[in-house]
Amino acid sequence: LLWRESWEQGKNPLASKGSPIHGPRIKLVEQAHNLFSETKEHAFESKAAEEHAKLLRVQHELEVSTKRPLFVDSSVSDTIRTCITLGYEQAAAKVRAEFKVPEKRWYWLKLLALAAKGDWDGLEKF
Amino acid sequence: MAQIPSLDNAPLNLTSLREQSRKELINILKNIRGRKLLLVDPKLSGSLNLITQFSLLKEHAVENLRHILGEPIQSDCRSILYLVRSEINLMKFISSHIQHDVSQGLQREYFVYFVPRRTVVCEKILEEAKVHQMLTIGEYPLYTLPLDEDVLSFELDFAYKECQIDGDTSSLWHIAKAIHKLEFSFGLIPNVRAKGKASTKVVDILNRMHRENAVGSDVGVPEINTLILLDREVDMITPMCSQLTYEGLLDEFFHINNGSVELDASIMGSQQSGKKMKVPLNSSDKLYKEIRDLNFEVVVQVLRQKATSMKQDYTEVTTQSQTVSELKDFVKKLNSLPEMTKHINLAQELSKHTTKPSFLGRLDIEHTIVDGQSYEICFEYIEEIIHKQEPIGNVLRLLVMFSITNAGLPKKHFDYFRRELLHSYGFEHMTTLRNLEKAGLFKKQESKSNWLTVKRAMQLVVDDTDTANPNDIAYVFSGYAPLSIRLVQHAIRSGWRAIEDIVKLLPGPHMELKREGYPNSSVLETQQEGLANLDKLVDGRRSLVLVVFIGGVTFAEISALRFLSSQEGMAYDIIIATTKMVNGQTLLEGFMEIMP
Numbered sequence: 001l002l003w004r005e006s007w008e009q010g011k012n013p014l015a016s017k018g019s020p021i022h023g024p025r026i027k028l029v030e031q032a033h034n035l036f037s038e039t040k041e042h043a044f045e046s047k048a049a050e051e052h053a054k055l056l057r058v059q060h061e062l063e064v065s066t067k068r069p070l071f072v073d074s075s076v077s078d079t080i081r082t083c084i085t086l087g088y089e090q091a092a093a094k095v096r097a098e099f100k101v102p103e104k105r106w107y108w109l110k111l112l113a114l115a116a117k118g119d120w121d122g123l124e125k126f
Numbered sequence: 127m128a129q130i131p132s133l134d135n136a137p138l139n140l141t142s143l144r145e146q147s148r149k150e151l152i153n154i155l156k157n158i159r160g161r162k163l164l165l166v167d168p169k170l171s172g173s174l175n176l177i178t179q180f181s182l183l184k185e186h187a188v189e190n191l192r193h194i195l196g197e198p199i200q201s202d203c204r205s206i207l208y209l210v211r212s213e214i215n216l217m218k219f220i221s222s223h224i225q226h227d228v229s230q231g232l233q234r235e236y237f238v239y240f241v242p243r244r245t246v247v248c249e250k251i252l253e254e255a256k257v258h259q260m261l262t263i264g265e266y267p268l269y270t271l272p273l274d275e276d277v278l279s280f281e282l283d284f285a286y287k288e289c290q291i292d293g294d295t296s297s298l299w300h301i302a303k304a305i306h307k308l309e310f311s312f313g314l315i316p317n318v319r320a321k322g323k324a325s326t327k328v329v330d331i332l333n334r335m336h337r338e339n340a341v342g343s344d345v346g347v348p349e350i351n352t353l354i355l356l357d358r359e360v361d362m363i364t365p366m367c368s369q370l371t372y373e374g375l376l377d378e379f380f381h382i383n384n385g386s387v388e389l390d391a392s393i394m395g396s397q398q399s400g401k402k403m404k405v406p407l408n409s410s411d412k413l414y415k416e417i418r419d420l421n422f423e424v425v426v427q428v429l430r431q432k433a434t435s436m437k438q439d440y441t442e443v444t445t446q447s448q449t450v451s452e453l454k455d456f457v458k459k460l461n462s463l464p465e466m467t468k469h470i471n472l473a474q475e476l477s478k479h480t481t482k483p484s485f486l487g488r489l490d491i492e493h494t495i496v497d498g499q500s501y502e503i504c505f506e507y508i509e510e511i512i513h514k515q516e517p518i519g520n521v522l523r524l525l526v527m528f529s530i531t532n533a534g535l536p537k538k539h540f541d542y543f544r545r546e547l548l549h550s551y552g553f554e555h556m557t558t559l560r561n562l563e564k565a566g567l568f569k570k571q572e573s574k575s576n577w578l579t580v581k582r583a584m585q586l587v588v589d590d591t592d593t594a595n596p597n598d599i600a601y602v603f604s605g606y607a608p609l610s611i612r613l614v615q616h617a618i619r620s621g622w623r624a625i626e627d628i629v630k631l632l633p634g635p636h637m638e639l640k641r642e643g644y645p646n647s648s649v650l651e652t653q654q655e656g657l658a659n660l661d662k663l664v665d666g667r668r669s670l671v672l673v674v675f676i677g678g679v680t681f682a683e684i685s686a687l688r689f690l691s692s693q694e695g696m697a698y699d700i701i702i703a704t705t706k707m708v709n710g711q712t713l714l715e716g717f718m719e720i721m722p
Contacts, residue, residue: 044541045556052553075552077515099549108513 051099055079058095066091076101077109084113130176131385131408136275137670137699138312138349147177147268154207154266155186158237162205167216168193170209170241172384173271173281194219198226208238209266212245221255239264242300269304270703273385274408277684278703280304283716297705298324301676302331304703305353306339308672313348315672316641319617322357322634324676329355329639336641350701351669354617358677358713360632361610362530362567364603366523366710367492368485369682371602372425373407373418376472377681377709379479382407393475394468405468413465419685421593421601422473422480429470436466488520489604495527496606497587498577504528505539512546518555521547522562523710529568533575540570561717566633576631583628584612599686611686614673618690618698671698678708 059071059079070082076099083092096106133140155162164183166174171193180191189203196219199206206223210216220238227234236257240248243265252258271279282297305328309315314336320326358365369378380387385408391401409415413432417425436459443456479485491507494500508524525543529535535543544559562568581587586607588600599615600607613632616625622636629636673687684702691700706712 044544045560048545048548048553048556051548055553076549077513078552101549102546104509105513105546105550108510112514 051076054098058098062088062091077105080106080109081113081116084110085117130179131272131274132410133272133275135409136272136701137668138701140272140275140278143270143308143311144177144272147271148182150266150268151178152182152186154237154239154264155183155188158205158207158235160205161187161189161203162207163199163201163203164188164191165194165199165206165208166191167210167213167241169211169283173268174209176271176273176384177268196222198230199223204233205235205237208236209241210238212240212243212248214247214251217248217251218255221252221257224257224260225255235262236260237262237264239266241266242269242303243267267307269300269307273707276688276699276701277707278701279707280703280705282705295324295327298328298676299331301674301705302328302335305332305672305674306335308350309336312350314641315350315353316348317352318355318639318641319352319621319637320355320639321613321617321622321629321632321636322355322360322676324357324359324634325355325674326635326637328674328676329637333641349670350672351698352618352671353674354614354671355674355676356610356613357634358675358679358708359565360613360634361608363496363527364608364610364683365678365680365708365713366527367496367603367606367608367682368489369602369680369709370421370423370489370604371419371682371685372422372473372476373685374602374680374682374709375422375476375480376407377707378711379476381712382681382707389475394471405472411465411468413462413469417469418681419602419688421596421604422476423604424594425469426473426477427594429466429473432466433470436463484516488524491524492527493587493605495524495531496581498531498575498581501532508543509546512543512550515550518547518551519711519714522558522568522714526562526567526710526714531575531577532571533573533577534569534571536571540568555718558718565717567717580609580628580631583625584609586612596689599689601689602682602686608683608686610675610679611683611690614687615690618671668697668699670701672701672703675702675704678706678713679704680709681707 055076059074062071062079062083066086066088070086071079074082076095080092080095080101083089083095095101101109133144171191180188183191188207190201194208194210194216208216208220210220220236224236238252238261240263244263249258249263252261269280271281273279280301282300305315318329320329369375373382376382376387380389386404386406388402388404391403394403394405407414407418409418417428420428439456439459443453487507491504494507495504504524505528508521508528511521511524534540547559548555559568584607586600586609588598588605588607591598591600591605593601593604598607599611602608613629616622621638622629623638675683679702687700687702690696691698
């Protein structure tokens, strides 16, 4: 129950904060990750928390480098899609590699993003 | 048209039930002097609408009726009446209102009435906010709310989730209390059949209540003959399927709330678009009563037929000379015109959704999952819609069906789906997944699935279903007969005994019980004795069966039950009681933690 609680704790400030300072949030999620990893049954949860922290970090960097506050609090898939739609192909590829996105999902995301953008040339190419 | 359904045709005297609730409310109002402001819990306002109209409240000096909000009260009324469920958030609102008034030097009288009863937690909060002394606290015992002629609701929104996830069983007490209250009006129910953990528990509580406070035998011949209780947990497949009856579809797409839907006015053919309007849907509307339970395919035909025949009548009127009585008939038919227009508008809007390829694709896959033969196809379909990021509700519905029919998924696939879900929809859904796992709705495979056995024995998949002239309840899902209703069908006909092997395969214990009109006499009954009485008609009337769904029921299931009782050779009327009207969407929403 302890780790469950910490999970909730880590979650709640997540949802309520939209500020650009994400340090404390990442810390909380990492704390959750550590708590989860203490027991064996929660291997999946632990992994998820780890990835979540990583995602927040990546999103933070993206916001800084692109100067667009679009990324934090969206999912991995959303992040990739936003990247492609905005034309940051490299960043998208990086996120894909970092989270080991399976091929099938990657193609769907690319397809949807290019279609949303109306980038028919891009669609043609791929 | 009135939003309050007429209950005149109900097989049970439900009007008296509603009358009683109305009277109790008025009594509360009478006890408060002077003009008052009524502040209601937003969740309760729909229920209130089904009991009374605002004009009646006004007669009893209610100045205004508002929803409770966080802001301080703006009113010159000296008396404030709160009508609330026992909910912690609402208590905080109330305390902040009072504290604000105090700081402004306003003197008011406050009354807090809990629906249906107060809880210690809530009073504690009021005490801690130091406003307890300034309040008059009471209870408004609204346990059962008639939604329609044959449907009662206990209005317990999260009963299912509370029992499954939080281990909070207070709602079971509430259900037992509601049934106990019904027995005081309509007599002790002699035959009881229950399936599921919660259901058997409710029976226990009910028996205890009966011992403590016996239902006298002076009530006369019991009006309800049999009580059947069923946990939602027993059949989670059915609510996850897309409902295909007219009423079911209306609920799926527009969400029916307390017997009405709220729609954009433009759909109903009004000029002012963007405005919302409430459309009442209950059996007072004769046309609706006729078509609500039909498969939607048929509804369109029926409406078309009616429209054509009306047109024909019209041409006859204009071309041929008519006698006065014929004209009168015609005018009478014209009276149903507004109802026709309403349903044609609604049906047209629904067709927009039901003809979409994505909708048809989903129906297809639902049937494939229920059929339980092609694992790979289902797996790939679900994988694809996750990748396309279709609304998470749709995805989870299919996943739950998929997981249940397979008694869980192999660990590799389970983890794969979970990871893909978190990546596509965000890590905050971790809690949702945990909740689903805890409830056993989406989990790791641990044993072999017995779904195929259940499916076969209960004839859940019916191949040649004629939706226009149905001969089986499978018509409500165009070929899938809801498990829950099959169970009820057997329970009415022969009790659990005949299908005991199957019943045992489903979650939770089952019990059969015969009760008599004096305390301490409830004996567990396994014999078939009860049936002899069951088939007898009391005073030439059809006997009544009360079916209680703990954890909610869908409109399609109600349609199936209505169909059952209308079948030839069925000597029973069926009344349905539920903790709440639900569909797959609303059930799953309970599992997704709402974050501030």
